[in-house]
Amino acid sequence: MRGNLRVLGIESTAHTFSASVVGEREGVITNAKDVYLPPEGSGIHPAEAADHHLSVAARVVREALDEAGAQGLDDVDAVAYSMGPGLGPCLRVGAVTARALSLASGKPLVAVNHAVGHIELGCLLTGARAPLVLLISGGHTMVLAHSNGVWRVLGETLDLTLGQLLDQIGRHVGFASPCGRRIEEAAARSSRYLRLPYTVKGNDVSFSGVLTAAKRLVDGGAPPEDVFYSVQETAFAITTEVTERALAFTGARELLVVGGVAANRRLSEMLRKMAERHEASVMVVPPQFSGDCGAQIAWTGLLAYRAGESLAGVAESVVRQSWRLDTVRTPWRA
Amino acid sequence: MELIYRGAEADVFKGGWCDRPAVYKVRKPLTYRLPELDGLIRSQRTSHEAQIIHQSRGAGVPAPWLYYVSPEEALLVMEFVEGERLKTVLMDPAMTGRRARELGAEFGRDIARLHAAGIMHGDLTTSNVIVGGGRLTLIDFGLAIRSQRLEDQAVDLRLIKETVTGAHNGVSKPFMRSLLAGYSEVLGGTRTAAAARKLAEIERRGRYARVE
Ligand SMILES: Nc1ncnc2c1ncn2[C@@H]1O[C@H](COP(=O)(O)OP(=O)(O)O)[C@@H](O)[C@H]1O
Numbered sequence: 001m002r003g004n005l006r007v008l009g010i011e012s013t014a015h016t017f018s019a020s021v022v023g024e025r026e027g028v029i030t031n032a033k034d035v036y037l038p039p040e041g042s043g044i045h046p047a048e049a050a051d052h053h054l055s056v057a058a059r060v061v062r063e064a065l066d067e068a069g070a071q072g073l074d075d076v077d078a079v080a081y082s083m084g085p086g087l088g089p090c091l092r093v094g095a096v097t098a099r100a101l102s103l104a105s106g107k108p109l110v111a112v113n114h115a116v117g118h119i120e121l122g123c124l125l126t127g128a129r130a131p132l133v134l135l136i137s138g139g140h141t142m143v144l145a146h147s148n149g150v151w152r153v154l155g156e157t158l159d160l161t162l163g164q165l166l167d168q169i170g171r172h173v174g175f176a177s178p179c180g181r182r183i184e185e186a187a188a189r190s191s192r193y194l195r196l197p198y199t200v201k202g203n204d205v206s207f208s209g210v211l212t213a214a215k216r217l218v219d220g221g222a223p224p225e226d227v228f229y230s231v232q233e234t235a236f237a238i239t240t241e242v243t244e245r246a247l248a249f250t251g252a253r254e255l256l257v258v259g260g261v262a263a264n265r266r267l268s269e270m271l272r273k274m275a276e277r278h279e280a281s282v283m284v285v286p287p288q289f290s291g292d293c294g295a296q297i298a299w300t301g302l303l304a305y306r307a308g309e310s311l312a313g314v315a316e317s318v319v320r321q322s323w324r325l326d327t328v329r330t331p332w333r334a
Numbered sequence: 335m336e337l338i339y340r341g342a343e344a345d346v347f348k349g350g351w352c353d354r355p356a357v358y359k360v361r362k363p364l365t366y367r368l369p370e371l372d373g374l375i376r377s378q379r380t381s382h383e384a385q386i387i388h389q390s391r392g393a394g395v396p397a398p399w400l401y402y403v404s405p406e407e408a409l410l411v412m413e414f415v416e417g418e419r420l421k422t423v424l425m426d427p428a429m430t431g432r433r434a435r436e437l438g439a440e441f442g443r444d445i446a447r448l449h450a451a452g453i454m455h456g457d458l459t460t461s462n463v464i465v466g467g468g469r470l471t472l473i474d475f476g477l478a479i480r481s482q483r484l485e486d487q488a489v490d491l492r493l494i495k496e497t498v499t500g501a502h503n504g505v506s507k508p509f510m511r512s513l514l515a516g517y518s519e520v521l522g523g524t525r526t527a528a529a530a531r532k533l534a535e536i537e538r539r540g541r542y543a544r545v546e
C-alpha cells in the first residue's frame with residue numbers, strides 16, 4: 001500500500017445514488033450525488049429508484065473521479081460499495097457498478113455497511129473519538145456505543161424510524177418524501193402543542209402511536225404546522241430521553257449525531273440542552289453529509305481496507321438487505 | 335437529606351419518614367422538553383409508578399413500601415431498601431457462577447410473577463434490583479405498563495438480556511439461563527418458550543427497521 005490511500009466509494013441503499021473519492025490525508029475530496037424524488041404524496045418505489053440509479057450511475061461516478069483531479073481509477077487504491085442494509089434493487093445497482101469498476105481497473109473491492117458508514121464519516125467530520133452515537137435516518141433509529149469490536153445497540157425503535165415517522169406524516173398532507181426539511185420549516189411557524197402519545201419502553205422507543213394520532217389530527221382538520229410541531233416535540237423528546245439514559249449509563253463524554261434526521265435543528269437543540277447536564281459535547285454531522293452519501297462508504301471503505309479487509313473477488317460482492325449493524329466487524333477501531 | 339443518586343430523570347435522596355429510613359424520589363423538570371409536555375409526563379409517571387409498586391406487591395413481588403405520593407410535585411416517598419444494587423453485586427470479582435445462577439433464577443421468578451399479573455416493568459436493568467435481606471427487591475417502576483401481550487413481555491426480557499450481556503459479560507450466560515429457568519418455574523415451559531421466540535424475533539426485526 002502506498003503512503004496516502006485513496007478510495008472511491010459508492011452509495012445506493014435507498015433514494016440516493018452517490019460516489020465519492022476520499023484520501024487518507026485529505027479526508028473527503030469529492031462527493032457527487034443524484035437523489036431520486038418520488039412524485040408528491042408518495043413514498044419510495046424500489047424498482048423506480050433503482051431505474052433512476054442506473055440512469056445516473058455512470059455520470060455520478062465520472063463526476064466524483066473527475067473533480068478529484070484523478071487520472072480516473074488509476075489514482076484510487078480500492079473501490080468500496082454499500083453492501084447493505086437497504087432496498088435490494090437499489091443496492092444491486094451500486095454493487096454492479098462497483099464490480100464493473102473493480103474488474104475494469106483491477107482495484108480491490110471493499111464491502112461497507114451503510115450504517116457504520118454514517119458513524120465513521122461522522123467521526124471524521126466532527127473529530128469524535130469514542131462517542132455515544134445517535135443514528136437517526138429513514139432506515140435507522142438507534143443509540144449505539146462501541147465495545148468489544150462492534151457497535152453495540154443500547155436502544156432503538158421498536159417500530160418506525162424517525163425518518164419514516166416524519167416522511168409518513170409529511171406524505172399524509174401531500175408532501176413528497178423525504179419531507180424532513182419541509183416539516184421542520186412548517187413546525188417552526190407553530191407553538192401550539194397538541195397532545196400525542198409518548199412511548200418509551202426501557203431504552204427503546206416506539207413512534208407508531210405518534211403517527212396514528214398525528215394522522216387523525218390532520219384528518220380532523222388540525223393545521224398541519226401544529227401537527228408537525230407536536231410530532232417533532234413529542235418524537236424528539238422521546239429520542240432525547242432514551243439518549244440521555246444511554247449517556248448516563250455509559251458515561252460517554254461525546255454524543256455523535258448522524259443520519260438524515262441529524263440535520264433537524266430542533267432535535268440538536270434538545271440534545272444539547274440534555275447533554276449539558278452530563279458535561280458531554282454534542283457533535284452533529286454537518287448537514288451536507290447527514291443524508292446518505294458516497295463519502296460515508298468511501299471513508300469507511302478506506303478504514304476497512306487499511307485494516308486489511310477487502311473482498312477476495314467479485315463473486316463475493318453480494319448485497320445484504322438486512323445486515324445488522326451490531327454484527328459488523330470493525331477492526332480499525334480499538 | 336442526602337442525595338444518593340442523580341439519574342437522567344429523577345434525583346433520589348435518603349431521608350426519614352416517621353423515624354424510618356426513607357427514599358425520596360423526585361422527578362426533575364427536563365428543560366429540553368416542552369414545559370407542558372414535561373409536567374404531564376412527570377406527574378403521570380409519578381402516580382403511575384405508585385400504582386404499579388402497589389400492584390407488584392399484590393402480585394407477590396417484593397417492591398418498596400410506599401409512604402407518600404404527590405404527582406403535582408412529582409414526588410414519591412418510599413421505604414429505603416437495605417442492600418446493594420444487582421449491578422454492583424454481579425460486578426463483584428468474587429461473584430461465582432453458582433451465586434449468579436441463584437440470583438438469575440430468583441430474578442426470573444420475580445419477573446414471571448409480574449408478567450403473570452399483567453405488569454411489564456419497562457426498565458429491567460440490573461440497576462433497578464436491590465439484593466438484600468435474603469431476597470431481591472424490584473424498584474423504579476416509572477416506565478412500567480399493564481399488558482397481556484407476549485410482545486411486551488419479550489421487550490422486558492430483551493432489556494435485561496441486553497444489560498446483562500453488555501455490562502456483566504463474565505456471568506451473563508449462566509445468569510440468563512437461570513433467569514429463563516426461574517421464569518418458566520412460574521409461567522411454565524410453553525409460555526417461556528413463546529416469550530423466548532418473540533424475543534429472538536424482536537432482536538431480528540428491531541435491528542433494521544426497513545425503509546418501506
Ligand atoms: N427504595 C429504595 N431503597 C434503596 N435504594 C433506592 C430505592 N429507590 C431507589 N434507590 C436507589 O436510587 C437509584 C435510583 O432510583 P430509581 O428509582 O431507579 O431512579 P431512576 O428512575 O432515576 O433510575 C437506584 O438505583 C437505587 O440505588
Ligand SMILES: [Mg+2]
Binds near residue numbers: 461462
Ligand atoms: Mg433506575
